[in-house]
Amino acid sequence: MPSAERTGVRDNWRLAALDALRERDPGAKAEAVQALHALVRDGVSNGILHWDAQHEIDVPTDLPGRPARPVLVEPRQLERRSMSTPQGRVVLLHALAHIEFNAINLALDAVWRFPGLPDAFYADWLTVAAEEAFHFSLLGARLADYGHAYGDFPAHNGLWEMCERTRDDVLARMALVPRVLEARGLDAAPPIRARLKQAGDDQSAAVLDVILRDEVGHVRIGNRWFRYLCAARGLDPHAAWLTLAQQYRAPKMRGPFNFEARRSAGFDDAELDTLAAQAAPEPATADARLREGGGE
Ligand SMILES: [Fe+2]
Ligand SMILES: [Fe+2]
Numbered sequence: 001m002p003s004a005e006r007t008g009v010r011d012n013w014r015l016a017a018l019d020a021l022r023e024r025d026p027g028a029k030a031e032a033v034q035a036l037h038a039l040v041r042d043g044v045s046n047g048i049l050h051w052d053a054q055h056e057i058d059v060p061t062d063l064p065g066r067p068a069r070p071v072l073v074e075p076r077q078l079e080r081r082s083m084s085t086p087q088g089r090v091v092l093l094h095a096l097a098h099i100e101f102n103a104i105n106l107a108l109d110a111v112w113r114f115p116g117l118p119d120a121f122y123a124d125w126l127t128v129a130a131e132e133a134f135h136f137s138l139l140g141a142r143l144a145d146y147g148h149a150y151g152d153f154p155a156h157n158g159l160w161e162m163c164e165r166t167r168d169d170v171l172a173r174m175a176l177v178p179r180v181l182e183a184r185g186l187d188a189a190p191p192i193r194a195r196l197k198q199a200g201d202d203q204s205a206a207v208l209d210v211i212l213r214d215e216v217g218h219v220r221i222g223n224r225w226f227r228y229l230c231a232a233r234g235l236d237p238h239a240a241w242l243t244l245a246q247q248y249r250a251p252k253m254r255g256p257f258n259f260e261a262r263r264s265a266g267f268d269d270a271e272l273d274t275l276a277a278q279a280a281p282e283p284a285t286a287d288a289r290l291r292e293g294g295g296e
Helices: 013-022 027-044 085-115 119-145 158-165 168-199 202-231 239-248 259-264 269-277 286-292
Strands: none
Touching: 013 085, 013 119, 027 085, 027 119, 085 119, 085 158, 085 168, 085 202, 119 202, 119 286, 158 168, 158 286, 168 202, 168 239, 168 259, 202 239, 202 259, 259 269
């Protein structure tokens, strides 16, 4: 049984999550998150679990921890890619790895930043962080199979920017990150998977299967805590969503939507009907979604 003392990990798990968020090396970050998750999971039965939910943590100035590469550019500067060529697939896998790297950071940020929530909130987002670290490692392995590594291509910073924009309100964070950005991944994964399969890259297609399965759970966690916070503040979730989407400039939702996955992830009939009614006449391509920052 691992113990906090033996591994040198802090006994305040939210501070430990912040340490992992500040870690700059992607491999070390992924390992730190998975080790912390294992420790917390075992700590439940060990009686050493300590979230310290009331602790207000000072905001460090070096967030998020990320490597010198990839170089961050505007989304429109990213090259277009055709998945029919190996180079195109590498660029795509790199874009997905970047989404997962950011997703680790986004989930860790939810763990340390917001005090005063139930322990289950922190445990949920640490589990998400560990699963994102797993996704990142799967994609890193595929990149290595193609002779590349994370950092080899430019990337955009759209996901972390939404994290920054919603840093002062956990309700806005839950509304905008899991329920918009991660939910976009539910829509984007099946067509990307199909194109990888079509190109004969069955191994990468299998990685997309794992990612889609787990992402349904992440969006469900987002919906769970969004509704919890709405109830705690006496807000109607549908009205609150419309207000927050406007206030925080939520990206416009563009179809085609994965209604089945979204339903599994906890969106209700009214929310799915609203999406169906606003499906844009020109559906976004998978490529466009990635360049816009969608996916997680
Ligand atoms: Fe993920
Ligand atoms: Fe996710």
